[in-house]
Amino acid sequence: MARITRENMTQLCRKIVHVKLKWTLLERVSVFREFFRFIWDRILACSIGRPARYRRLTSRLASPPPEAGEDRGLQALEDPKGMIGSGYNADSDLVTLKISLLGDCQIGKTSFVIKYVGDEEEKSCLQMTGLNLMDKTLFVQGVRIAFSIWDVGGDNSSIYHVPIACKDAVAIFYMFDLTSRCTLNSVTEWYSEARKWNQTAIPILIGTKFDDFVQLPPDLQWTIITQARAYAKAMKATLFFSSAKHNINVNKIFKFIMAKLFNLPWTVERNLTIGEPIIDF
Numbered sequence: 001m002a003r004i005t006r007e008n009m010t011q012l013c014r015k016i017v018h019v020k021l022k023w024t025l026l027e028r029v030s031v032f033r034e035f036f037r038f039i040w041d042r043i044l045a046c047s048i049g050r051p052a053r054y055r056r057l058t059s060r061l062a063s064p065p066p067e068a069g070e071d072r073g074l075q076a077l078e079d080p081k082g083m084i085g086s087g088y089n090a091d092s093d094l095v096t097l098k099i100s101l102l103g104d105c106q107i108g109k110t111s112f113v114i115k116y117v118g119d120e121e122e123k124s125c126l127q128m129t130g131l132n133l134m135d136k137t138l139f140v141q142g143v144r145i146a147f148s149i150w151d152v153g154g155d156n157s158s159i160y161h162v163p164i165a166c167k168d169a170v171a172i173f174y175m176f177d178l179t180s181r182c183t184l185n186s187v188t189e190w191y192s193e194a195r196k197w198n199q200t201a202i203p204i205l206i207g208t209k210f211d212d213f214v215q216l217p218p219d220l221q222w223t224i225i226t227q228a229r230a231y232a233k234a235m236k237a238t239l240f241f242s243s244a245k246h247n248i249n250v251n252k253i254f255k256f257i258m259a260k261l262f263n264l265p266w267t268v269e270r271n272l273t274i275g276e277p278i279i280d281f
Contacts (some may be wrong), residue, residue, distance in 0.1 A: 094144045097261070100165045100201070102190040104183040105154035108208035111244040112175070113149050116254060117170035130158035131165065140258060147254065159176075162190075163197045171202040171257050176228075178213035178241060184227060190236055202260060203237035204253060210243040210277050221274055229280050238268070238281040248277050 101109045110132065117136045129152040136194040137146045150165040152158050166172060172194050176183040187205065194201075207213070207228055211222065233241035238256065252268065259266045271279045 008192040094146055096146045096148055097171075097257070098148045098150065098169045098192070099257070100169040100172045100198075101149065101151045101166075101175060102162070102172060102194055103154055104177070104186050107154065107175055107177040107180070107183050108244055109151050109154070109173075109175050112206070112208060112242065112250060113151055115244040115247055115250050117149075131156065133162045140262065140264075145258065159193065162193050166194045166198040166201070169198055169201045169205060170261060172198065173204045173206050173253075174235070174237065175206045175208055178207040178209050178224060179216065181224060181227070182223065184231070187231055202257060203235050204257070205232045205235060205237045205239045206253065207239070207278070208240045208244065210241045210248055211246050213241070214275060218274065225272075225274065225278055228278070232280060238279070240279055243277070249279070 064233045071084070101113065103109055113132075113134050117134050132151040132153075134149045134151065135147060136149070137144055139145070150169070152161050152165045174190055174194075176187050184207075191203070205225075205228065216224075228239055233239075240249045240253050242253065244250060246273075255266065256268050258264060259268075268279055268281070270281065271277065
């Protein structure tokens with residue numbers, strides 16, 4: 001009897017040891033599984049199929065410097081209830097708006113976006129040859145608006161990024177350097193290519209480097225203005241002259257987009273005065 005009991009106890013001890021080893025192995029496998037899942041999430045976060053998660057602006061970024069000639073009434077469009085930087089309701093809706101920027105190299109597209117985004121820390125985690133992504137999140141009437149801004153490089157190889165950049169975009173900015181007429185002439189090619197992939201996005205024609213443009217002879221300024229207005233009319237686009245260096249019409253362009261998309265009570269004023277930043281529609 002004692003022999004049978006000892007054998008039973010021995011088998012029981014072996015089973016207990018086996019179970020302990022099994023649980024130890026499972027715990028180790030679980031740790032490795034969580035580690036690889038963490039690494040995989042990080043890879044996806046910076047992949048082109050999943051842009052960076054949108055971040056809420058800090059108090060320092062919430063109120064960018066006002067543009068020249070912009071009154072307080074326009075500021076209310078971006079922060080109508082003073083909610084930016086003061087905490088937000090985690091249950092509020094998030095609306096993502098994709099914006100695409102097209103145009104030749106060295107015309108100031110990236111500087112334009114950085115001026116709007118407001119800080120070096122807000123640059124996108126995705127930066128690849130010919131394509132940069134940046135984002136900015138803000139409140140409009142209690143709703144979080146996340147701008148996903150796709151900046152396509154202007155070299156020949158960047159043309160391959162146009163389909164993915166333009167797909168599902170709510171607005172496309174066709175940009176050119178006001179001091180370089182060849183970049184204005186290129187707008188027609190960028191427009192034709194973008195229309196192959198998106199025919200519903202709001203078209204905006206933007207002339208950059210207005211601070212340098214006003215130094216040109218008046219007759220040359222008038223020639224460029226006339227050509228730009230003709231292009232805008234043919235594209236059924238709103239025309240803005242801007243300057244990232246002096247923050248002229250940068251914020252106003254994005255506010256114009258929001259006003260059109262959400263039917264907000266604000267309309268841009270037309271300005272065709274030579275020597276001033278042109279706004280035409």
